[in-house]
């Protein structure tokens with residue numbers, strides 16, 4: 001209802017202007033223009049909106065706020081455009097103006113959305129390029145549940161921003177550079193030289209084991225350390241054999257990651273840490289020339305403002321180690337500089353977003369500060385870290401397999417799908433339904449993956465999240481199956497003869513029952529919720545809205561006849577059913593969740 005709210009805001013402003021021209025002018029002069037303070041009604045019995053702007057006028061006008069509210073309402077009522085939108089306003093409490101939309105306004109809004117493939121969600125004014133850095137696993141290491149969270153949350157944010165019309169670069173900042181490759185290559189040379197010259201000589205699982213062994217040797221064996229360092233130098237100086245080995249290792253991981261992205265229907269553009277390697281020197285030079293760089297015990301650093309260590313002294317961000325090597329932070333500085341730099345030298349982003357676990361918050365705070373002080377973040381552009389909590393098992397501890405190993409993502413998705421299939425088969429048996437195997441497979445896959453995604457997205461991402469197959473697959477509660485089932489329920493109405501394709505137009509729509517109004521009002525909030533997610537980057541807001549929508553819909557559908565109703569109620573109710581299904585499909589689609597017609 002954003003367009004309606006916008007119109008009301010304008011009408012209220014004009015009414016205040018007409019009622020109290022001097023006070024409005026004085027407030028403008030003072031640099032604090034008066035606002036009608038329009039907000040959604042705090043309770044349904046107060047109508048749709050409330051305007052609290054009369055209260056702050058009481059003091060300058062030396063009048064009771066109720067009197068002021070009355071004067072504003074008089075002016076509002078003199079405006080035919082306002083009268084067309086709203087019932088006569090009511091003044092409540094100390095001077096709140098309660099606004100209730102006319103039923104014709106609501107019906108027209110329903111009709112407008114039914115006729116619009118975007119369901120009334122306008123594209124953003126001033127669409128601006130976004131860089132969204134998410135997923136970002138590390139080569140030769142297994143992707144873990146933290147990366148899964150980043151992948152799922154990042155994808156959903158990308159979808160929302162794209163839907164609002166922003167060009168989004170979905171960047172996979174994979175860890176594909178650095179000392180770990182020196183270790184790994186040195187170790188492989190000795191134990192599995194084939195892996196360095198032949199594609200697919202080992203699989204990723206083995207590679208992960210080799211990496212662990214290499215790390216162990218590195219930590220305990222000075223000769224191995226030395227050899228690894230030399231290997232890194234060879235790689236960084238572009239030695240052909242080292243580069244080839246590195247390329248093979250990356251390819252191996254890349255294919256494994258891609259399988260997971262394909263399965264989750266997630267698109268990403270790989271631009272790993274190695275991409276920024278040629279730019280690192282310039283970053284350090286840039287920091288030197290702006291006077292930010294300080295040498296501290298042989299390392300090049302920038303001392304952070306307002307970020308202190310235990311001793312109260314400013315903490316340094318190290319950008320070049322004493323041995324001349326660069327680190328994770330240097331790469332991120334190069335990345336942020338590149339992302340904001342104008343094309344063709346950079347991405348020309350106006351908003352850069354990083355989705356990682358909350359543990360990296362101080363890293364990003366430091367990188368953002370240095371980038372800002374170095375002047376790399378343009379005026380008006382924004383940079384945001386989107387943190388998330390840990391994934392825990394049902395015992396509240398770190399998620400592990402029964403044998404205590406880290407959970408492999410492939411296994412996790414497999415188990416979700418298997419359990420969804422078992423649930424489905426049980427239900428089919430109870431309902432004595434016969435279904436084809438292909439149907440069962442399709443439904444189980446859709447439900448299983450939806451459950452994993454939705455369970456993650458429906459949590460406020462800032463909190464730790466307890467992973468539970470039973471909870472995420474339940475048919476009741478704030479779960480994917482519950483939402484998917486509502487879509488199926490509506491599709492069933494069409495199968496039983498309800499026309500869900502028609503565009504009845506506002507003139508035909510007639511709503512009389514409170515359940516209809518409740519559903520209408522819920523449906524009309526979709527645009528505001530999407531804008532909220534676009535700004536706050538909290539997908540759980542969209543989940544909460546969709547869950548609430550299903551509950552309101554189910555109440556409507558259980559209490560009010562649809563197919564058996566007489567006209568014009570039947571057509572009007574079918575229109576609400578269709579808008580509900582469309583809203584759920586769009587909303588779930590923005591969460592990266594596919595819907596079903598039957599389940």
Ligand code: ARG
Pocket residue numbers: 133135136137138173174175332335354356
């Ligand atoms: N590879 C890192 C990790 O696994 C995440 C990278 C996040 N993005 C970034 N620009 N630092 O923790």
